[in-house]
Amino acid sequence: MAEDVTGVRYSGPSAARRATGRALLGVAAALAVVAPTAAAVPVAAPTNGGQLAGAPMAFAPGDAVARTDQVRDEQWQLDELQAETAWRSSTGRGVTVAVVDSGVDGNHPDLVGQVLPGKDLVGPGGAPGPDPVGHGTTVAGLIAGRNDDKRGVVGLAPDARILPVRVLDEENRYDDALIVAQGVRWAVDNGARVINLSLGGSGDSPALAAALDYAFVRDVVVVACTGNLATSTSTKVWYPAREPGVIAVSGLERSSDNLWSGSITGRATVLTAPASGLVGAKPPGGYWRVQGTSFAAPLVAATAALVRSRYPQMPAGEVVNRLLATARDVGPTGRDDRFGYGVVDPVAALTAQVPPVTTNPLDDQTSPGVTGFGPAPGSADDDPVAGAGSDPLGLAAAGQQSRWTARAAGGQDTSAPEQLWTTVVLLVALVGGAALMVRRLRQRTR
Numbered sequence: 259m260a261e262d263v264t265g266v267r268y269s270g271p272s273a274a275r276r277a278t279g280r281a282l283l284g285v286a287a288a289l290a291v292v293a294p295t296a297a298a299v300p301v302a303a304p305t306n307g308g309q310l311a312g313a314p315m316a317f318a319p320g321d322a323v324a325r326t327d328q329v330r331d332e333q334w335q336l337d338e339l340q341a342e343t344a345w346r347s348s349t350g351r352g353v354t355v356a357v358v359d360s361g362v363d364g365n366h367p368d369l370v371g372q373v374l375p376g377k378d379l380v381g382p383g384g385a386p387g388p389d390p391v392g393h394g395t396t397v398a399g400l401i402a403g404r405n406d407d408k409r410g411v412v413g414l415a416p417d418a419r420i421l422p423v424r425v426l427d428e429e430n431r432y433d434d435a436l437i438v439a440q441g442v443r444w445a446v447d448n449g450a451r452v453i454n455l456s457l458g459g460s461g462d463s464p465a466l467a468a469a470l471d472y473a474f475v476r477d478v479v480v481v482a483c484t485g486n487l488a489t490s491t492s493t494k495v496w497y498p499a500r501e502p503g504v505i506a507v508s509g510l511e512r513s514s515d516n517l518w519s520g521s522i523t524g525r526a527t528v529l530t531a532p533a534s535g536l537v538g539a540k541p542p543g544g545y546w547r548v549q550g551t552s553f554a555a556p557l558v559a560a561t562a563a564l565v566r567s568r569y570p571q572m573p574a575g576e577v578v579n580r581l582l583a584t585a586r587d588v589g590p591t592g593r594d595d596r597f598g599y600g601v602v603d604p605v606a607a608l609t610a611q612v613p614p615v616t617t618n619p620l621d622d623q624t625s626p627g628v629t630g631f632g633p634a635p636g637s638a639d640d641d642p643v644a645g646a647g648s649d650p651l652g653l654a655a656a657g658q659q660s661r662w663t664a665r666a667a668g669g670q671d672t673s674a675p676e677q678l679w680t681t682v683v684l685l686v687a688l689v690g691g692a693a694l695m696v697r698r699l700r701q702r703t704r
Contacts (some may be wrong), residue, residue, distance in 0.1 A: 262399050263681050273402075273596070276544060276651060280461070287513075305362045305575035321646060322545075326643070327409045327410075328409055329411060329537050329545050330407070330408060330409060330410060330411070330412065332535075332537045333402075333412065333533060333534075333536075333556060334512060334513055334532070335412065335414075335531075335532035335536060336340040336412065338510075338513065338532055339414060339531075339532070339561075339602070339603070339604050339605075340604065340605045341412075341414055341604070343605050344404075344414075344564060344604040344605050344608055347415075347564075347568055347605075347608040347609060348415075348447070348564040348565070348568040349405070349415065349416055349418075349564070349567070350402065350413075350414075350415025350416065350417045350418030350560065350563040350564050350566075350584060351417035351418070351419050352417075352566045352567050352570065353415070353418045353419070353451050353452065353566045353567045354365070354374065354418070354419045354421050354449045354450050354451055354452075355401050355402065355415070355418050355420055355421065355450065355451070355452045355453070355454060355559055355560070355563050356420075356421040356422075356423055356442075356445035356448075356450035356452070356453045356454065357395055357397050357401070357420055357421070357422050357423065357454050357456075357556075358395060358399050358423045358425055358426070358438065358441045358445060358453060358454065358455050359394030359398075359422070359423070359425070359426060359454075359456060359457065359459070359463040360389055360390070360391040360392070360393045360394040360424060360426040360430055360443060361378065361387075361388045361389035361390070361391070361394045361395075361422055361424040361426075362376065362388060362389055362394045362395050362397075362398045362420055362422035363387065363388050363389045363392075363395045363539075363541035363542060364388065364422070365386060365422075365543075366395055366399070366540075366541060366542065366543055366666070367404075367410060367413045367538050367543055368399050368403040368404050368410040368412070368539050369395070369398060369399060369402070369403065369404070369420070369539065370404070371409070371421070372398070372402045372403070372404060372418075372419060372420055373398065373420045373422060374419050374420065374421050374422075375637060376388075376421055376422030376424070377422075377423050377424065377441070377444050377445075377448075378424040378427060379423065379424060379425050379440055379441055380424050380426065380427050380437070381424070381427075381436050382433075385405075387542070388422070388541075388543060389422075389423075389424075389541050390428045391426065391428060391430050392427070392483065392540050392541050392546075393430055393456070393552070394422060394424070394426070395539050395540065395541050396538030396540065396546070396548055396553065397454060397456050397538075397552065397553065397555075397556045398413075398420045398422070398537055398539070398556075399411040399413060399538055399539030400413055400414065400536070400538060400553060400556040400557060400560065401413045401415055401418060401454065401556045401557075401559055401560040401563070402415055402417075402418045402419065402420050402563075403416060403539060404415075404416060408509045410539070411537065411539045411545065412524065412592055413560060414556075414557055414561065414604065415559035415560040415561075415563040415564050415566070415567070415643070417540055417567075418560065418563040421445055421449065421450050422446060423444060423445050424441075424456065425437045425438050425440075425441040425457075427429070428609065431479065432457075435459070435461075435463035435465055435466045435617065436463075436465050436466075438455070438457070438463075438466055438469075438498075439463065439465040439468065439469035440469070442466070442469040442472070442473055443469050443472055443473075444456075444634075445473075445478075445480055446473045446476050450478060451478060451479065451563070451574075452465055452478065452479045452480075452481065452559050452562045452563050452566065453473060453478055453479070453480045453481070453559075454481050454482075454555055454556050454559040455480065455481065455482040455483070455498055455499075455555070456482070456483050456551075456552035456553070456555050456556065457482075457483070457496075457532075457552070458482060458483060458485050458496025458497055458498065458499055459497055460490070460492050460494060460496070460497070460588055461495060462497050463495065463497065463498075463671075466497070466498055466501075467498075467501055470498060470501050470503060470504060471503075471521075473619060474503050474621055477573055477574045478574055478580060479505070479559075479562045479566070479577050480498075480503065480504045480505065481504070481505045481507060481555050481556075481558050481559040481572045482496070482498050482499035482501075482505070482506060482555060483496065483499060483507055483550075483551035483552045483554060483555040483563065484496060484499050484505050484506050484507060484508045484509075484521060484522045484523060484524075484551050485499070485504075485521075485522035486520045486521065486522060486550055486551055486552075487519075487520050487521070487522055488520050488573065490522060491592050492523060493522060493524070495522055495523070495524045495525075495526040495527060496522065496523070499526060499662060500524075500526035501619050502620060502621050502622040502624070503620050503621035503622075504528075504620065505528045505529055505558055505562075505578060505581065505620065506526045506527050506528045506529075506598070507527075507528065507529050507530065507551060507552045507554045507555040507557075507602075508521040508522070508523050508527050508529075508530045508533075508551055508554065508596070508597065508598065509521045509529055509530065509531065509532070509533020509549075509550065509553075509554040509560045510530055510531065510532050510533055510534070510554070510601065511533075511534050511535075512534045512535030513535070514534075515588045515589075515601070517530070517589075517596050517597065518533040518534050518549070518551070520533075520534075520549070520550065520551075520555075521533065521551055521597055522551070523597075524595055525595050527595060527596065527597065527599070527602070528582065528598040528599060528620060529558050529582070529585055529598050529599055529602050530554070530556050530588070530597045530598060530600065530602070531554040531555070531557040531601065531602050532553075532554060532557060533549055533550060533551055533553055533554040534549035534550075535549065536548050536549060536553050546618040557602065558581070558602050560604075561581060561602050561604045561607055562577055562578075563601065564604055564607070565577050565580055565581070565598075565607050565608060568608050574618065575615060575616070575617045575618035575619070575621070575654040576614055576615055576701070577636060578618050578619065578620060579612065579615045580607050580610075580612045580617070581602060581607055581617050582619060582634075583599075583610070583612045584598045584603050584606035584607045584612065585598075585599040585600035585601060585602055585603055585606075586600045586601045586602075586603045586606070587599070587600040588600050604698065620631075639692045
C-alpha cells in the first residue's frame with residue numbers, strides 16, 4: 259500500500275476561524291475511482307469504503323490498465339477533440355497554465371520538465387510530496403502531459419507549462435475561499451496566462467470575485483468546472499464557475515454527444531468537454547481512471563493554451579470569444595442551459611475566421627465591490643460541496659452510489675466539540691457544587 263495520503267497535517271487558521279470558514283464555503287476538487295496500473299500504487303484506503311480526496315470513489319482492484327501504452331490507447335478525448343490535427347497549428351508552447359488545485363507532482367514521468375516552481379498555500383511547512391491527493395496531478399496531465407513518446411498520458415496542450423498552486427488540503431477541500439483568491443492572484447502575478455479551477459462551492463465569495471477580476475484585468479483566461487450532482491446537495495452551478503467572465507465547463511459522456519449524467523448544468527454553463535471514461539496521471543508514477551467535470555475543465559483550459567500560443571498577441575477576451583464562437587453546437591440550437599455554447603473544438607478555435615471583439619463576452623464588467631481580501635461570505639443555506647469527480651470509466655454499475663462520500667469543509671460544524679467541552683465543564687462544576695453542599699449539610703447535622 260502507498261503512504262496514507264489522509265494523514266497529512268498542516269498549520270492553518272485557528273479552530274474558530276476554521277469553523278467559520280467551513281460554515282461559509284465548502285469545496286472539494288473532483289477525484290475519481292481508482293484502478294491501478296502495473297506502475298500504479300494502490301490507494302491507501304480500505305477497499306470496503308472510506309474517506310479520501312473529497313469525492314465519491316469506488317475501488318475496482320480487478321480492473322487494471324496493464325501497460326502504460328494502453329493508457330495512451332484509452333485517451334479517447336484526444337480523438338474526440340482531434341488533437342493530432344490541432345497540434346499541426348499549436349502545441350501550447352510558450353503558455354503557462356496555472357493549476358489551482360491540490361498540488362502537482364512534477365516528478366511523474368508524464369510531467370517531468372513540464373512543471374514550474376509553484377506555491378503551497380495550505381502546508382507551507384511542507385507536505386509528504388507535492389500532491390498528497392493526486393487530483394491536481396491528474397488535471398495537469400490532461401493539460402500538458404508530455405508527447406515525446408507513445409506511452410502514458412499526453413495532454414491536449416503538451417508543450418504548455420504548468421504552474422502549480424496548492425489550495426486544497428489532504429482531504430481535497432479548503433476552509434476559506436480567501437485561500438483560493440490568494441492562489442489566483444499569485445498565479446496571475448507569476449506569469450499564468452490561463453488558470454484552471456477544478457473546484458467549487460455553493461456560496462459566492464467577494465474575495466474570490468475580486469481575485470478573478472484581478473485576473474481578467476491582467477489579461478488571463480479563467481476556466482472552472484460546473485460541479486457534480488453526486489457530490490452536491492444543490493443543483494446550482496458551482497462558484498467560481500458561475501462568476502461572470504469565467505468559462506464554466508460541464509461534461510460529456512464517453513464517445514458521445516450526451517451530457518454526462520453527473521454534471522451540474524444551468525444558465526451559467528458555457529462549454530462542454532469530455533468528462534467520463536478518462537485515464538489520468540496519478541502520483542508517484544501510475545495512472546487511474548477518473549470522471550467528473552473537474553476533468554472536463556482542464557481540456558478547455560488546454561484549448562485556451564493552444565489558442566494563446568498560436569495567437570500570442572490575442573487578448574484574453576478575444577480568446578474566450580473564439581472558444582465560444584467555434585464550439586460545436588449540440589443539444590438545442592444555440593446556447594442552452596445543458597451544453598452552453600456546445601463542445602469545445604480545438605481545431606476550429608485555432609483555424610476559424612472569427613471577428614475580433616474588445617471585451618470578454620462572458621464578463622458583465624461589474625465590480626465585486628470588494629477591495630483586498632476578506633473572509634469568504636456565508637449564509638445559513640450554504641450547501642456542503644464536494645469534488646467534481648467520481649466513478650471512472652464506467653467501472654461502477656449504473657446508478658451505483660459509492661460509500662466514499664466527501665464532506666465539504668463548509669458542511670462540517672467544528673464548533674460542536676467546543677460546545678461539548680463547555681457542557682462537560684458546566685456539568686462538573688454543578689456536580690462539584692452539589693457535593694460540597696451535601697457535605698456541609700452532613701457536618702451541620704452532626
